[in-house]
Amino acid sequence: MGKERLEQNLIDQMKEAQLKLGFEEETMRLYYPVASLNLLLGTNCETAKEMVTELTALFADRKSVLGAMSFRVSAGRIEVSVPPEGAKYVHEHMGDVAFLKAIIDLFSNPHDKSVGDVKAVFEKFGAYVCEEMPEGSDFDEALHFEDPSVDEYYYCVKEEMGHLIYHRFLKEDYQKLL
Structure with missing residues (x-):
């Protein structure tokens, strides 16, 4: 279950990036704290090094719609490198992202926006x-x-200062914020 949940989260993060920045068939690097990966995978790794070992073993079969991913420690977080074919897969199989597109469109010009505008979306x-x-x-x-x-x-x-910003969290990460 954890492997599929991580793959879906990677796809979701890549969808968001592609909607914001556009699609390029290139390697995409996403960064996760160990705690977030533990939540996604249902693991209890204590260090980034342990998590890289866990991820490498989990994806050793290289059977992922995102291709052969690689993992490394970067500034205390885990860097997940998704190859160009993974970026292409996400671009071609994004599915219905109408809500995400609407939110990104709202935040593309954050001036004179309010929480009320977010609620309306x-x-x-x-x-x-x-x-x-x-x-x-x-x-x-x-x-x-x-x-x-x-x-x-x-x-x-x-x-803040006339701008509206957002960050999106998994439910478990949001609960940890509180």
């Missing part, structure tokens, strides 16, 4: 929950869909 796609973040948090609000099949991520937003 969520509202177009289904029932959602909006929670105020605790005092001292890096974010103002967190939004997610009641039905995770629409989009499973928690979108944390912040208004």
Whole structure:
């Protein structure tokens, strides 16, 4: 189960990057903290080196829609390198990303936007929950869909200096923020 969940998360992150930056058939590098990979994989690795060993063994068969990935420690995080054929796979098999595209479009011009604008995008796609973040948090609000099949991520937003920013988290990573 963990391998498939990680692959799906990689695909989701690559979709987001391709929508923001465009598609290039090139190696994509994504960076994960060990704790996030432990959540995705259901493992208990304590160090980045242990996680690289775990990932290398898990993907030793090289059977992934993303191709032959490689893993290494980079500044205390895990760098996952997805080869060009993986980037191409994501580009060609992205599926329905209407919500993600709408959010990225909203944030492509973050000036004069508000949390209300984010709520309006969520509202177009289904029932959602909006929670105020605790005092001292890096974010103002967190939004997610009641039905995770629409989009499973928690979108944390912040208004600062006339700009609106967001970061999306897996439910488990979001819960760790709190």
